[in-house]
């Protein structure tokens with residue numbers, strides 16, 4: 010089976026006269042694999058909403074191609090478009106529910122739009138979806154009686170009603186408090202696991218990416234700054250915008266370095282331990298084998314999706330010649346390190 014479900018090639022979007030204004034999207038190339046949760050993060054105005062809205066043609070690209078399951082959707086006519094919307098469910102920051110319809114009727118709406126008029130089949134499907142999102146008891150309630158988290162659960166059920174192959178999420182948790190955000194992220198993760206559903210989500214919150222996504226693209230000024238596995242991009246950020254987003258959310262990359270540097274006299278190393286390596290007593294081994302001491306200046310442990318990681322910022326004590334002996338030791342244990350300038 011084809012493992013790439015979405016392929017974006019040389020995608021450009023101009024909202025205004027092409028030749029003059031800066032494009033909202035500029036030469037975007039990405040592929041999204043079947044069954045993964047792919048995150049797109051960037052600052053306000055970076056082009057996240059524009060990008061995700063091109064995937065179901067809520068925005069028409071100015072140039073480039075978007076292949077979904079091998080078909081170039083940018084060529085679709087109206088009937089192709091209707092089918093595309095059924096294959097790409099979408100959830101929104103402000104839920105976009107129909108306030109005059111009950112929970113069940115909101116969820117049934119896309120089924121009816123798709124031409125399904127079998128009332129028994131619709132009822133069965135709606136009940137199945139209510140169960141999936143944990144809202145069985147609220148089937149006859151109206152949106153104004155629901156909390157934000159419950160509204161988003163209805164939004165998710167509605168987006169899944171026509172069994173799409175991709176779920177698109179545009180800042181789906183941005184209007185929710187942290188606890189509710191966590192429960193919606195857990196629901197998305199469990200839907201991804203249970204149904205093998207591919208999810209593409211945009212967010213400006215690093216925590217959303219960290220807890221949910223397999224891979225991430227960082228977008229800045231309409232261009233992809235960097236992309237890759239979340240553990241690679243977040244633990245070894247190369248682009249300044251990634252580094253600054255991480256620094257703001259308590260990631261160590263770039264954080265408080267100036268202050269730390271003032272206290273230290275020896276060379277600084279940032280060590281990253283991922284997975285099983287997180288639990289190895291590498292520093293004490295290195296000290297024992299090299300006779301060189303370390304001063305631990307900062308440390309953090311965390312989790313990226315299901316993988317634990319740790320980062321330590323250490324000062325190498327002793328003579329200037331100590332550093333090569335230490336890095337040789339770290340290489341031997343295959344510990345990732347950066348010499349912090």
Ligand SMILES: Nc1ncnc2c1ncn2[C@@H]1O[C@H](COP(=O)(O)OP(=O)(O)OP(=O)(O)O)[C@@H](O)[C@H]1O
Nearest residue numbers: 024025033051052053054055056057058059060213
């Ligand atoms: N309908 C529109 N018409 C003209 N320009 C637009 C339109 N929508 C977005 N833009 C511009 O395109 C650029 C990208 O906007 P977009 O909404 O995609 O950013 P975003 O990353 O989603 O931002 P935010 O985090 O604030 O939602 C911005 O410069 C924005 O002003």
Ligand SMILES: [Mg+2]
Nearest residue numbers: 057058059180
């Ligand atoms: Mg947006």
